[in-house]
Structures are given as structure tokens and as C-alpha cells.
Amino acid sequence: MTSPGSVLIVGVSAAGLSTAEALRRQGHQGRLTLLDAEPHLPYDRPPLSKQVLAGDWEPGRAQLRTQAQLEALDAEFVRGEPAVSLDAAAREVRTDTGRVLRGDAVVIATGLTPLRLPGRRALAGVHELRGLDDALTLRAHLTAAKRLVVVGEGVLGGEVAATARAMGLDVTLVGLGPAILAEQLGGPVSERLTRAHTERGVTLRLGVAVEELTGHEGRVTGVRLATGELLAADAVVVAIGSRPATGWLEGSGLTLGDGVECDSRCRAADGIYAVGDVASWEHEGHGRRMRLENRTNATEQAQVVAANILGADRAYAPIPYFWTDQYDIKIQAHGLPTPGATVSVAEGDLDQGRFAVLYQESGQVTGVLGWNMPKQARVLRQQHLATRPVATA
Amino acid sequence: MKVIVDEDKCCGAGQCVLLAPEVFDQREDDGIVMLLNAEPGPDQYDLVRESAAVCPGAAIEVSEEA
Incomplete structure (x- = not known):
């Protein structure tokens, strides 16, 4: 062309x-x-x-x-x-x-x-977060709210829970998965992250579905779980994916x-x-x-x-990379740190505040993750995954 | 070319170091960008421009004047 x-x-x-x-x-x-x-x-x-x-x-x-x-x-x-x-x-x-x-x-x-909870009623105080206006509306609400329920244990759910906790709210996080970011990061790291949320005062309801949102006079009052438990809330964030x-x-x-x-x-x-x-x-x-x-x-x-x-013929074949910041924890994930991989510690200690791990499948390194070790994670990526972020022609 | 970095926006991805290691590095303790050369030579121009373009924190600014 x-x-x-x-x-x-x-x-x-x-x-x-x-x-x-x-x-x-x-x-x-x-x-x-x-x-x-x-x-x-x-x-x-x-x-x-x-x-x-x-x-x-x-x-x-x-x-x-x-x-x-x-x-x-x-x-x-x-x-x-x-x-x-x-x-x-x-x-x-x-x-x-x-x-x-x-x-x-x-x-x-x-x-x-963003996905909405199926069959969710139009209730004030229930938020999805995708755009700037969503963020400002949610912020205004959280500065006045006391009890937040976050639905979703992915990156967005974890980040919103952490931010709201730092703002002083009483936070409960509900998710279908067994741990926060379990789908993205697998067992050991997601369990470590889940523990970090608990240590900072977040109440967790994991491995459980939401049954319905409850409301009174058009405002949300709580989240009912499939177990029958009712979590009182004056704010709800739905972060169940997009x-x-x-x-x-x-x-x-x-x-x-x-x-x-x-x-x-x-x-x-x-x-x-x-x-x-x-x-x-x-x-x-x-x-x-x-x-x-x-x-x-x-x-x-x-x-x-x-x-x-502009006429080039370049294949797009990147090394995937994402980061998430929750509390004082900075996680950097390079490659494909899938739940099925074997995780081994490359630096530091999983029980400490800083570590880097390798994800391996069939003996091959498929992913690298840093926990408060951004530079070390990047160096491990260069050693184990590749040398440049974009395959420049 | 002048390069400016915003440490507050830097997320520690290290994409800039992968592309232009003569211009950028990361701090050992928190991974935040360190500018090794704020006025790199012409041989670095393309790499620095690409670093600014792909920076996921939008933390690198390149001024083409001077």
C-alpha cells in the first residue's frame, strides 16, 4: 500500500x-x-x-x-x-x-x-470506572461515603480498593476468583497481594458471586451475595471487566x-x-x-x-507488560505470567516487601514479575524474555 | 534536543531503558527513571523519540529546539 x-x-x-x-x-x-x-x-x-x-x-x-x-x-x-x-x-x-x-x-x-452487573437496577451510588468523568463522580461520592463494596478482584478492583482504603473508607472486596489478580498472576503472587489487602484492613469475600444490589429510594444500600450474606454499602464500584x-x-x-x-x-x-x-x-x-x-x-x-x-510491513509481536500500584506495592509484570506456570523466586523473598519472580512453563521462562523491584524485573526481562519492547524494523 | 522526565508520572516500566540505555536508567530502589543525558547527540534522537512515544506513564518530554 x-x-x-x-x-x-x-x-x-x-x-x-x-x-x-x-x-x-x-x-x-x-x-x-x-x-x-x-x-x-x-x-x-x-x-x-x-x-x-x-x-x-x-x-x-x-x-x-x-x-x-x-x-x-x-x-x-x-x-x-x-x-x-x-x-x-x-x-x-x-x-x-x-x-x-x-x-x-x-x-x-x-x-x-465496562461490563455492568447483569440485571442491575439503576441505583445512585453504583459506579463503573472507565473515563475521567466516572473517576471524578466516584471521587466526589467516596469523599462523603463510609462503606464501599468493590465488586471484582482484577487490576481495577484491587486499585480502587487500595485507593479507597487510603481515603479512610471501610472497604469490602468481592470477587469470583480465589485471590486478587489470581487470573493474571497465579497462586503465590496473588495470594501475597490478597494478604497485603487484608493486612491493610480490606474485608474480602472471594470465590463468591453477587446475587443482587439492594437499594432504598433509588440509592444503593448494599450488596447481597450468593451465600445470602448482605454487605451494607453506601457506595459500590463494579469492576468486573470490560x-x-x-x-x-x-x-x-x-x-x-x-x-x-x-x-x-x-x-x-x-x-x-x-x-x-x-x-x-x-x-x-x-x-x-x-x-x-x-x-x-x-x-x-x-x-x-x-x-x-505508511507502507511498512511490520508484524506486531510485543512482550506484554502491565503494572499495578496498590498501596505502597508496585507490581511490574512482563511477558505472560499465567496461573498455570511454575513460579520461582529470582530475587528477594515472597514474605518481604521486595522480590522478583520468574514464571516458567515446560522449562521456558514465560513471564517475569517484580514486587517493588521495577528495575530488577526489567533486567530479568532482558535476560529471559528479549531485549527490546518494540520489534523496530 | 532536550529531554525532560517527570518522576511523578514515571511508573517504572523501564521501556525507555530498553530502547535508549545511553540516555535513561532506573533507580535501584524504586525503578523511577534517571536521566543520564538530558541533551543527547543526534545518534540518539530516534531512540529518545520512540522512548517518549511508548512511555506508558507519558513521563518523557522531548523538546526538539536547541
Whole structure:
């Protein structure tokens, strides 16, 4: 494919914005249009459950770029208009106002939609956390609330529980899994993390489902568990996962599975690409389809998508990486630290405040994790996984 | 080129060290970025720009003037 005259990017969070910047940096001189459902200037999401929720950062601190930096992109921004449909053959996107935007190349970067509890009633005081407005609404509520129930034992659930605990709330965390981050980090580390939450005063109800939310006069009053137990609450955060935001792509002609299905070049169709949380692509290094919901993937994949739009032929085959900060614990996970792997300590001690471990399957190191050892984890990654985060051509 | 890092935003991923080890390092104790060279030479420009682009904390700023 030759270099396109115009590029339209749908979704301007970390992945979409990074794609735009990479296009300019790699020499795209044609038209660049950035369409976003949000009215805000592009902001970063990881701080929403931590610094922004805690009130340590003003919301503006989470902004990804200054106004001047955005202007330097020489792009046309359309904000506050969700995309409602895509005509993949014509490469045309329609917004909710009826506006039609076109690009010689179209990049889909619409991210995720948080899951809601099935059958949940519309009750005040029940929150999902995905965007900046969600974070500010939740923060305002938590500063007045006393008892928070967090539903979900994943990264977001763990971070919200930790932040709310530090704000002085009485916090109970409910989850289907056996331990916090059990699915992401496996036995020993997730058990260690679960203990850390208990030590800091979080009440845990793990391995149990939520039956229903209870309310009075339209406000949430508690969470009833499948065991029959009723947890009183004046605030509830539902963090049970997300789904790729692909509803607007129904009927577009693209293949939608767990996300927008792309080839190893992150191409969904001729001239159509997907990037970030919404993209499912063939990881050549692992020989299987992958979709990653993490911040590093957004920017790394953006570099490859931009290069491929401009005529390169680069496979995207990253080493997955995510981090989570909970209390004074900084966890860094490189590679695939799957629950089935054997965990061995490389540095430190699991009972101490700092350690690094290796995850191995069939004798091969598949993942590296640092617990308050970010540098050591990165060095172990270089020793055991690979040397560069992006396979630069 | 001038490089500025925001320690408060750094999450300790070390992506910058993987890409441009002559310009960036991490502190031993908490993994926060250490700037080894705030005005790197032209041979480092592309690596530094890519480091800023992929930094998951958006903690690296590159000024192309000067």
C-alpha cells in the first residue's frame, strides 16, 4: 500500500493519540482527523483509579498532552461525537450527529466498555470506572461515603480498593476468583497481594458471586451475595471487566470476535486498522490471536500501526507488560505470567516487601514479575524474555 | 534536543531503558527513571523519540529546539 493522503482515527485516548503522533513523526504529511466520543482533551487512564481518584492529582495532570502539543499535530479534532457506524469499503465513519468523516486509512481505537452487573437496577451510588468523568463522580461520592463494596478482584478492583482504603473508607472486596489478580498472576503472587489487602484492613469475600444490589429510594444500600450474606454499602464500584467497544461496527463488514479481528499487521481490512484495547491480532511470536488490555500495548501497537499505514510491513509481536500500584506495592509484570506456570523466586523473598519472580512453563521462562523491584524485573526481562519492547524494523 | 522526565508520572516500566540505555536508567530502589543525558547527540534522537512515544506513564518530554 502506498502512503495514504488522509488518515481518520476513531477514538483519541492513548492508542489513538499515539498513532496520530507516530504518523506525523514517521512522515505523514496528509490530512489527519481525530474523532472522539469524549468532550475532554485526551487523558490517560491509569491514574484514574489511583492519583485522580485519591485527589493527589488535579484532573488536568492526567491530560496526555498540552493544548500546544495537540495543535502541533496539525490535525482536525472532532470531540464529543461518538462514531455510530463504519462503511469499511468506503472508509467512511458516521457520527451521532450525522456527520460523515472519511479517510484513505481508518484507525479504530475505541477501547473498551465496562461490563455492568447483569440485571442491575439503576441505583445512585453504583459506579463503573472507565473515563475521567466516572473517576471524578466516584471521587466526589467516596469523599462523603463510609462503606464501599468493590465488586471484582482484577487490576481495577484491587486499585480502587487500595485507593479507597487510603481515603479512610471501610472497604469490602468481592470477587469470583480465589485471590486478587489470581487470573493474571497465579497462586503465590496473588495470594501475597490478597494478604497485603487484608493486612491493610480490606474485608474480602472471594470465590463468591453477587446475587443482587439492594437499594432504598433509588440509592444503593448494599450488596447481597450468593451465600445470602448482605454487605451494607453506601457506595459500590463494579469492576468486573470490560468488552471491546465494537457495537458501532456491527454491519461494517469487519470481523468482530473478541475485539476487531486483525492480521499480524493490525490490519482489519484493506485500509482499516485497529489499535489498543479494542484490537485482536495475530501475535506471530506466540502463534495465536491476542488482545491486550494494558497501557503499554496502546502506545507500542500505535507505532506499528502508524508504520504499516505508511507502507511498512511490520508484524506486531510485543512482550506484554502491565503494572499495578496498590498501596505502597508496585507490581511490574512482563511477558505472560499465567496461573498455570511454575513460579520461582529470582530475587528477594515472597514474605518481604521486595522480590522478583520468574514464571516458567515446560522449562521456558514465560513471564517475569517484580514486587517493588521495577528495575530488577526489567533486567530479568532482558535476560529471559528479549531485549527490546518494540520489534523496530 | 532536550529531554525532560517527570518522576511523578514515571511508573517504572523501564521501556525507555530498553530502547535508549545511553540516555535513561532506573533507580535501584524504586525503578523511577534517571536521566543520564538530558541533551543527547543526534545518534540518539530516534531512540529518545520512540522512548517518549511508548512511555506508558507519558513521563518523557522531548523538546526538539536547541
